[in-house]
Amino acid sequence: MRDIHIDQISETVARLFIDAAHNLPDDVVAALERARDSEESPLGRQVLEEILENAKLASAEMIPLCQDTGTSVVFVELGQEVHVVGGTLEDAVNRGVAKGYTEGYLRKSMVTQPFSARKNTGDNTPAVIHLELVPGDRLRIKTMPKGGGCENMSRMTILLPGQGREGIANFVLRAVEEASGNPCPPLVVGVGIGGSAEYCMALAKKAITRRVGSSNPDAENADLERDLLEKVNALGLGPQAVGGTNTALAVHVETFPTHITALPVAVNMQCHSARIKEAEL
Amino acid sequence: MSIDIRLPLTDQTIEKLHAGDHVRLTGVIYTARDAAHKRIIEALDKGESLPFDIRGQVVYYVGPTPARPGRVIGAAGPTTSMRLNPYTPRLLEHGLKGAIGKGGRDRTVREAFKKHKAVYFLAVGGTGALLSKRVKSAEVVAYDDLGTEAVRRLEVEDFPAVVVNDMYGDDLLEQGKARYQQRDRLGSYVPVEENAEGSNGGGS
Structure with a gap:
């Protein structure tokens, strides 16, 4: 068994959400550039230019790409040889989300009881967590701030x-x-x-x-x-x-x-x- | 080519705008989204005065991220306009002249823009960083308790947007689709005649 402390998980989740909110992945930028180059509509090209310029600005000036920093969806692939220590995996992820959204100046969009109170939870928790058990002693985390x-x-x-x-x-x-x-x-x-x-x-x-x-x-x-x-x-x-x-x-x-x-x-x-x-x- | 527009919108300006025009807005706009719209309508129902005079004004459907220290505003791109459809005709009746959001509007709202000689603009969804740079000042003027959904008075400069619905009843989304749709490449699919009439929420 390999021990992984929950603090390490929380730090990683926080870092990944801040990174995701500001830096568009290379594969997405490349796909947008291909779209701009092939787009037949002049107005469509203008839109794609603005999207690409936005990506540059967001990264250079640390302004979120989009004000909707989403529901925090987290995919966890947990190796069966991993022992999570110091607390639960769920708490670790949620602490990471709270830290990332607070320290990263991201928008908190989660509200409680969906059909009545709808009170903002204040730190974008709880995350939606998809857990998959896999062979090995590694823990793999994918974060997706999913816009409404x-x-x-x-x-x-x-x-x-x-x-x-x-x-x-x-x-x-x-x-x-x-x-x-x-x-x-x-x-x-x-x-x-x-x-x-x-x-x-x-x-x-x-x-x-x-x-x-x-x-x-x-x-x-x-x-x-x-x-x-x-x-x-x-x-x-x-x-x-x-x-x-x-x-x-x-x-x-x-x-x-x-x-x-x-x-x-x-x-x-x-x-x-x-x-x-x-x-x- | 963009058309430079000074706000507030005058009838003379509105008459010149057509679906598909790319514009740059300079002047004052007010933010409002779901929760603020609900309160504005409630105030109108009770005959109370509104937190800002909406006559001649433009509302922007946005809920920004928190501003970092020393910054005017956080990321500030548009949210899905369709969610505001139930409220918009009422605001237009009270003198609102423009709205900025993303996505299309339903037929009732489009008719209301035409009837009240007003314009619906689209700002590019997902360009919150770019648009935030065009905001020169931001001040909460009402419903502070709504947080990101509070009503803010924004001064914008060269704010990029596209005319979707003009006072002549034209709709860019319908026109654009008609121009670029290739029906012969859609297999047995039968396209919907009506654009932007979805049944559920929209977001951002």
Whole structure:
């Protein structure tokens, strides 16, 4: 067993959220530059120029990329040989979020009882934590400050098995077209296919944590990703939906076996400010 | 090419603006989002006076991050305008002349902008750092207890925005999609006729 103290986890989570809020990852910047270079709409290009200039300014002057510093979504891959000491993993993550959002001057957007009190918790806790047990003695943390604009455009359905690939494409296109400018295109569209209802949405969320433009290792899934990206961009929404040829930077698909009666499909959208950072302890 | 606009908006300026125009705004705007809109409407219902005179003014849908010491404001980009749809026509009736947010508006709100000779602008969502640099001063003028959602008076300079809904009833998002959509590459998908009529919340 390898001991990892909760303080180390908290410090890492705090650092990753501050980093994520200010520094757009290289893969995202590269994808935005490609979009700017290929964009056919002059207004769409102007929007992409402003987005790229924003990324430079945010990093150089330590101003958050976006005022919506999100729900704090944290993916933890915990090696089975790791022993977390000094407290619980959940507390460690939440302490890190509180520290990062307070010391980093990030916006605290979490409110209590969603349908009544809605009182701000004051430090953006609690985090939404996805824990996965993996082999080994390492602890891997991915942080995602997930903005409301794109998260609120999530969709989930259970198609009939016979609707197949065509049904999936039409569902994804409807979700993107109806979301229009709300989720801040150009998007990374996460698509989960299979599993159970809740697991399907988790797959869609996991899909957007991949490096932008990376392909699913399965050839059929990768082909579906290319097909969906081409179709999403043919919608013509463009950057911020002002019209254009770059509605999405990428479509990422993740699949899982499912029940004989079902074809679950979930869409989780990521705005162009795809602020995901990771570290390994 | 951008059109430089001095605020407050005059009818003469509004008449010249068309969906798709890129503009740079200089002058005073007021921030308000969900919670502040709710209180403003409640005040109007009770016949109370508003914390600022909305006649001729522009509201900006934003909830900034906390300012670092020595700075005017934190990141300050637009939030999803659709959530304010239920409130906007009422404010336009009371003389509001412009709004800045992101995403589209529903048909009722678009009609209200046309009817009241007002303009809806889009600022680029997710450019909170860039837009914060165009804010020269910020002062809370009402509902301080709402924190990031308090009403602030901002002085802005060369604040970049795009006209989405003009006084002639045109809508940039509809026009843009019509121009760039390639229906022959959408397979069996049938596009929606109506833009920006989603049923759920929006955020930022």
